[in-house]
Amino acid sequence: MTILDVQKVVAGYGAAEEILKEASITVDAGEIVTIIGPNGAGKSTLLKLVAGLMPVRRGTVQFCGRDVTGLDALGRSAAGISFVPQERNVFSTLTVADNLLISAYHDRATAGSRREAMYERYPVLAEKRKALARTLSGGQRQILAMAMGLMSAPKMLLLDEPTAGLSPKAADALFDAVTALNREGMPILMVEQHAVEALEISTRGYVLVTGRNAATGTGPTLAADPEIRRLFLGG
């Protein structure tokens, strides 16, 4: 079953500039899909477009069989799409506990029990519950950002370069957390710089070049493709 179906979307910031030129992408139930590509290919833009933070000029976005092209970020998030930005993805002056709570602002009745579930899933957050988010390490902050994304009980998670700036050890831990989440059935669409590692845990991957689909395949196949390795993965 197709969860997300993005067809030939065109989008950009300025009036004339087009960053995405008819890019298409699908995510099926239970998949991890990774988008890789050179800088400026439009990977993050595509993720923002799916999150509703970027207006769609042409093309369509369907989510769970419903056309969501016209919905803004609030509408997409209500539909079940949860976007975890790359930077500034936690409220740094709030405690870990409040960060989680505020992420389920419209469902305060169940927010407390959902937060308990997050503490159980990610014990480091339980340990740090009273700490301000800005005191967390990079890895802890990314875990918090992901847990915040889960607080709204989404149907799909969008991760924008979740391991950017993390130590190799913290990056591995984060990929483990992503895999564990996916095994429970959460569909995940992510953009990653650590392309090999990301593709190895992915069901499928897309290579995006200058706003267009350049290649696609299963994660391990793409990760092993010598041409792709040479072009985008640094050898």
Place this chain on the structure above:
Amino acid sequence: MLVDLAQNLLNGLMTGMLIAIPAIGFSAIYAVLRYPNFAIAAYATIGAFAGWWLNATFGLGIVWIILIAFCVSGLVGVAAEQVTLARLRPAGALTVAIASIALNLMLENAVRFLFGNDLRGFDLPIQPDWRILALRIGPQQVQNMLLSLAIMAALFLFLRYSPFGKAMRAVADNADLARLKGINPTRIAVATIFMGAGLAGVGGVLLGLDTSIDPMTGARILLSVFAAAVLGGLGSIPGAVVGALLIGMAEEVSLLAFPATYKTAIGFVAILLMLTLRPRGLLGERAL
């Protein structure tokens, strides 16, 4: 000499506690909307007049006066914001800040038109000052200080523990992320203006209780309020309190060395020093 110093520090502490309330309002508006709203002076004056009118007409007690003045100033603030400043927000913070000065003059003159230019005082019993050691302190000042503390405590509890208060802090921290989490920044902005203008109004009432009121009541404290907020770090509420206490004490202590005319210079000097040495303020999160 030492007694004089202690007395002036005490007076400064009292003044600081009064300035702190509008300074918190000013800083809260800055934290969420990212512009300095100088109309806060007029909101203080409006609160003072609303409180005085209630006291003179109905003889209401202080708690009622404060609650109603908070609401009146808050509502005037929201209305003025929606009609004027909100439309200018896309033009940038500087434009809105300048417009808020114009708005301030308009509102001040509206008060003047309605109530005239005379000094007015609350109908309070005249009480002799208390003497503690060698220091003088008025019962009214003590009451004001306790009221100010109570308001700060209520505000602290609201921001720290209520879901809406947390949402306000979230928007102040990172409005884009708040929007992603389904918090509507526009609603939070309106609520913040209500709260900020309301607090200014309460500050106006406290000032009126301390001395007397006229249409310039707010304008006279505007520089101190602004200096307090800059000193503490714009957008930081604990910073506004600390800044207000420091400015209040510095102003009073300056009287020992300079004529009272120069008292207002303290605010300017504080702003100048702070922006030169530590632009983000004592407790501020980020630079201006």
